[in-house]
Amino acid sequence: MDKKKIIVGLSGGVDSAIAAYLLKKQGYEVTGAFMRNWDAIANNDISGNPTLDEPMCPQEQDYEDAKKVADQLEIPLLRVDFIKEYWDNVFMYFLDEYKKGRTPNPDIFCNKYIKFEAFLNWAKAQGFDQIATGHYAKRVDKDGMTYLYKSFDQNKDQTYFLSQLNQSQLSASIFPLGDIDKHEVRAIANELNLAVASKKDSTGVCFIGERHFKEFLFNYLPMKKGPIVDINTDKKIATHDGVFYYTIGQRKGLGIGGLKDYPDAKSWYVCKKDVKQNILYVANDENDEHLLADSALISDVNFNAIRPENGQQIYAKFRYRQKDLGVKIFLIDENSVRLEFDQPYKAITPGQAAVFYDDNVCLGGGIIQEVYYKNRKIN
RNA sequence: UGGGGCAUAGCCAAGCGGUAAGGCAACAGACUUUGACUCUGUCAUCUCCCUAGUUCGAAUCUAGGUGCCCCAG
Numbered sequence: 001m002d003k004k005k006i007i008v009g010l011s012g013g014v015d016s017a018i019a020a021y022l023l024k025k026q027g028y029e030v031t032g033a034f035m036r037n038w039d040a041i042a043n044n045d046i047s048g049n050p051t052l053d054e055p056m057c058p059q060e061q062d063y064e065d066a067k068k069v070a071d072q073l074e075i076p077l078l079r080v081d082f083i084k085e086y087w088d089n090v091f092m093y094f095l096d097e098y099k100k101g102r103t104p105n106p107d108i109f110c111n112k113y114i115k116f117e118a119f120l121n122w123a124k125a126q127g128f129d130q131i132a133t134g135h136y137a138k139r140v141d142k143d144g145m146t147y148l149y150k151s152f153d154q155n156k157d158q159t160y161f162l163s164q165l166n167q168s169q170l171s172a173s174i175f176p177l178g179d180i181d182k183h184e185v186r187a188i189a190n191e192l193n194l195a196v197a198s199k200k201d202s203t204g205v206c207f208i209g210e211r212h213f214k215e216f217l218f219n220y221l222p223m224k225k226g227p228i229v230d231i232n233t234d235k236k237i238a239t240h241d242g243v244f245y246y247t248i249g250q251r252k253g254l255g256i257g258g259l260k261d262y263p264d265a266k267s268w269y270v271c272k273k274d275v276k277q278n279i280l281y282v283a284n285d286e287n288d289e290h291l292l293a294d295s296a297l298i299s300d301v302n303f304n305a306i307r308p309e310n311g312q313q314i315y316a317k318f319r320y321r322q323k324d325l326g327v328k329i330f331l332i333d334e335n336s337v338r339l340e341f342d343q344p345y346k347a348i349t350p351g352q353a354a355v356f357y358d359d360n361v362c363l364g365g366g367i368i369q370e371v372y373y374k375n376r377k378i379n
Numbered sequence: 380u381g382g383g384g385c386a387u388a389g390c391c392a393a394g395c396g397g398u399a400a401g402g403c404a405a406c407a408g409a410c411u412u413u414g415a416c417u418c419u420g421u422c423a424u425c426u427c428c429c430u431a432g433u434u435c436g437a438a439u440c441u442a443g444g445u446g447c448c449c450c451a452g
Contacts, residue, residue, distance in 0.1 A: 257404035258391030
């Protein structure tokens with residue numbers, strides 16, 4: 001039997017490097033691919049971009065690192081761009097959501113449309129059997145289905161970002177890091193003497209990078225000042241730069257401090273956005289009732305493998321790196337569900353992903369559409 | 380132009396003669412492949428509106444300015 005031909009997305013980081021190494025060790029015929037999906041200059045990513053003035057743009061630096069890794073592992077490295085696809089399928093969506101006053105999660109769409117669609121299709125066309133990535137996630141084949149499980153390293157688990165993948169995407173993918181933790185990844189990289197063994201984990205929007213977020217959005221969304229209103233008194237207490245720059249539960253960046261009428265003032269938190277009237281509502285207590293929700297309507301629902309039962313008790317994650325929270329799931333139709341929370345949860349934000357779990361099984365996920373508290377829609 | 384009150388960091392605010400609390404904001408770092416939250420750290424030193432004085436020593440007392448507020452006109 002021929003060796004399976006695998007192409008690994010090499011980002012220039014340590015995770016994908018070790019993913020490639022493990023596959024090679026397992027006997028696959030491994031090729032690396034470096035993807036570039038964001039052109040800062042062409043995409044007008046100017047304000048809030050800390051790396052504009054650097055002699056080598058960060059993607060080229062990452063490419064150099066990926067090249068070093070490929071050379072050390074003795075695998076070929078291909079290069080491919082999906083700049084247009086990224087702009088059309090991820091970034092436009094991202095901006096549209098912001099314009100609606102919601103808080104999108106671009107990386108979930110990046111996986112759905114770029115890494116596991118554009119890239120996957122490209123790889124197949126190049127004659128590869130499967131693609132692999134350095135995601136911390138586990139693929140489990142059982143009963144003729146391909147399931148997505150949380151990674152062994154619970155702290156790094158990235159199934160949240162993979163929740164929109166379907167059967168054909170999952171079955172064409174390999175996640176070599178599913179059974180080891182980050183320390184081990186670093187340790188292997190050190191043993192191999194990899195150039196990127198100690199490279200800092202990358203953060204920020206995938207393929208774009210770290211940005212001063214509000215300034216980054218200034219590039220694409222016009223500033224539009226309006227009132228910040230105390231939701232408990234309905235009084236204007238400050239001015240904002242445009243409701244879409246803020247997200248529910250946000251504390252930093254409001255610039256509200258030391259108000260005469262609030263001698264015991266604590267920190268202020270965003271609890272509601274009125275896009276139409278351009279009003280930002282805030283509450284003066286991190287435990288304010290206006291931050292709570294007890295049920296939500298989830299749209300764009302995808303189940304990775306099987307559909308849960310109607311009314312089943314499961315867990316949901318409403319933000320990456322947030323604890324799994326107990327919910328009951330009610331199936332409404334093919335693409336939407338309603339979640340009833342075991343108890344009120346804080347800062348549930350429309351536009352963000354709700355990802356469903358049954359213990360370690362990632363069932364799938366969707367986009368938070370409407371949020372309710374005590375049967376009243378609060379967004 | 381009579382009386383009273385107040386002037387402390389970006390904002391709110393302690394201090395009442397002994398060598399500038401605290402909170403919010405901001406900034407930095409940690410955490411993090413969204414965006415938040417969270418945690419840690421920094422943040423008044425010819426300084427407490429200005430000037431002069433009393434005192435060993437004043438943000439704190441005195442006098443005079445300046446500005447703002449309230450009451451009465």
